[in-house]
Amino acid sequence: MPRHYRSRNRILVTGGAGFLGSHLCDRLLEADNEVICADNLFTGTKRNIDHLHNHPRFEFLRHDVTFPLYVEVDQIYNLACPASPIHYQHDPVQTAKTSVHGAINMLGLAKRLGCKILQASTSEVYGDPHMSPQREDYWGNVNPIGIRSCYDEGKRCAETLFFDYHRQHNVPIKVARIFNTYGPRMHPRDGRVVSNFISQALANEQITLYGDGSQTRSFCYVDELIDGLVRLMATDTDVVGPVNLGNPVEFSILELAELIIRKTGSKSTLSYHPLPSDDPTQRRPDISLAKEQLNWTPTISLDQGIGYTVNYFRDLFKLWKQ
Numbered sequence: 001m002p003r004h005y006r007s008r009n010r011i012l013v014t015g016g017a018g019f020l021g022s023h024l025c026d027r028l029l030e031a032d033n034e035v036i037c038a039d040n041l042f043t044g045t046k047r048n049i050d051h052l053h054n055h056p057r058f059e060f061l062r063h064d065v066t067f068p069l070y071v072e073v074d075q076i077y078n079l080a081c082p083a084s085p086i087h088y089q090h091d092p093v094q095t096a097k098t099s100v101h102g103a104i105n106m107l108g109l110a111k112r113l114g115c116k117i118l119q120a121s122t123s124e125v126y127g128d129p130h131m132s133p134q135r136e137d138y139w140g141n142v143n144p145i146g147i148r149s150c151y152d153e154g155k156r157c158a159e160t161l162f163f164d165y166h167r168q169h170n171v172p173i174k175v176a177r178i179f180n181t182y183g184p185r186m187h188p189r190d191g192r193v194v195s196n197f198i199s200q201a202l203a204n205e206q207i208t209l210y211g212d213g214s215q216t217r218s219f220c221y222v223d224e225l226i227d228g229l230v231r232l233m234a235t236d237t238d239v240v241g242p243v244n245l246g247n248p249v250e251f252s253i254l255e256l257a258e259l260i261i262r263k264t265g266s267k268s269t270l271s272y273h274p275l276p277s278d279d280p281t282q283r284r285p286d287i288s289l290a291k292e293q294l295n296w297t298p299t300i301s302l303d304q305g306i307g308y309t310v311n312y313f314r315d316l317f318k319l320w321k322q
C-alpha cells in the first residue's frame with residue numbers, strides 16, 4: 001500500500017530475530033506499528049519471534065543485509081550483526097561485510113525512501129578506552145588488525161557511512177552506541193558473560209572467569225535499552241547522535257560472577273582462564289547526552305535484572321529437558 005494510504009508506520013527491523021531485535025519488534029507492535037523483520041537467522045532464531053507468527057501487523061523476511069533490499073517502509077532500525085565475540089569471530093569477513101555492506105544497503109534504502117534510519121552501534125567503537133566514563137566525543141582506542149577488529153572497525157565504518165549519507169544525501173540518521181545489554185532471549189550458548197555465567201551457575205558448573213575478573217562492564221537491562229532506541233528514533237531530525245545508551249553503574253566481572261552465584265543459590269566455584277586478546281579493561285558510559293536529549297535514564301539495578309534473566313533461563317532449560 002502506498003505510504004500516503006497508510007495510517008500506521010511500517011517499520012523495518014534488520015536483525016529482528018535476535019536478542020535485541022525481537023524485543024524491539026514486540027515494542028513497535030505494541031505501539032500499533034506494522035513491522036517487517038529482516039534477518040538471515042545467523043545468530044537469531046525463529047523461537048524469538050514465534051509468538052509473532054500469526055500477528056497481522058508482523059512480517060518475517062529471511063534476508064541477508066549484505067544484499068540489496070527493496071521494501072517500502074517509513075523507518076528503519078539497523079540491528080543486523082552478530083554481537084557476541086564467539087559469533088562475530090566465527091566468520092570475521094562476513095561480520096565486517098554485514099556492518100559495512102549492510103549499512104550501505106540500508107542507507108541506500110533510506111535515501112530512496114527519504115526515511116529515518118537508526119544504527120545499532122556499540123561501545124566497542126571506544127575499544128580499550130583511555131577515558132572513563134566514555135563520552136561520545138572520545139574517538140576511542142581500537143586495534144585495527146586484531147581478532148575483535150571485524151566487529152569494532154566494521155561498526156566504526158558503519159558510523160562513518162551513516163554520517164556521510166547524512167551530510168552528502170541528507171538522510172535522517174540516528175546513531176546509538178549501545179553498551180553491554182542483557183535479559184531474556186539472550187542465547188544461553190552465545191558465549192557472552194551474563195549468559196555463560198547464568199548457564200554455568202544453574203548447572204552448578206565452574207564459572208569461567210577470563211583474566212583475574214577485575215575488568216569492568218556496565219550492564220543495561222534489555223527493556224530499558226529498547227526504550228532508549230525508540231526514544232532516539234522519535235527525536236527531531238537535528239538529533240543524530242552518536243548517543244551512548246547503557247547503564248552507567250560499573251561492575252567488575254568478578255562482582256558479576258558473585259552476584260549470579262548468589263541469585264541462583266548455586267554451588268559453582270570460580271575457574272580462571274586466560275584473558276582473550278584486546279579484551280577491554282574498562283567500560284562505562286557517560287549518559288549525560290541521553291538524559292538531556294532523550295530524557296532517558298536506566299533504573300533497573302543489576303540485581304533486579306539478573307533476577308528476571310535467571311527466571312527466563314530456568315524456564316528455558318526446563319523446556320529443553322522435556
Ligand code: NAD
Nearest residue numbers: 015017018019020040041042043044064065080081178181
Ligand atoms: P544477536 O546476535 O542476538 O542479534 C543479531 C541479529 O542479526 C541476529 O538475529 C542475526 O541472525 C542477525 N544477522 C546477523 N548477520 C546478518 C545479516 N548479514 N543479515 C541479516 N541479519 C543478520 O545480537 P544482539 O545482542 O541482539 O545485537 C543486536 C545489535 O545490537 C547488533 O548490531 C549489535 O552489534 C548491537 N549491540 C548489541 C549489544 C548487546 O549488548 N547486546 C551491545 C552493543 C551493540
Ligand code: UDP
Nearest residue numbers: 067068069070071104105106108109111112
Ligand atoms: N539499495 C537497496 N534498496 C533500495 C535502494 C538501494 O538495497 O531501495 C542498495 C543498493 O544495493 C545500492 C546501495 O543501497 O547499491 C546504496 O545505494 P545508493 O543510492 O547510495 O548508491 P547506488 O545505488 O548509486 O549504488
Ligand code: UDP
Nearest residue numbers: 085191192193194196208209210215253279
Ligand atoms: N568473560 C568472562 N567469562 C566468560 C565470558 C566473558 O570472564 O565466560 C569476560 C570477557 O573476557 C569480558 C567480559 O566478560 O571481559 C564481557 O564479555 P562479553 O563477551 O559478554 O562482552 P564484551 O567483551 O564484548 O563486552
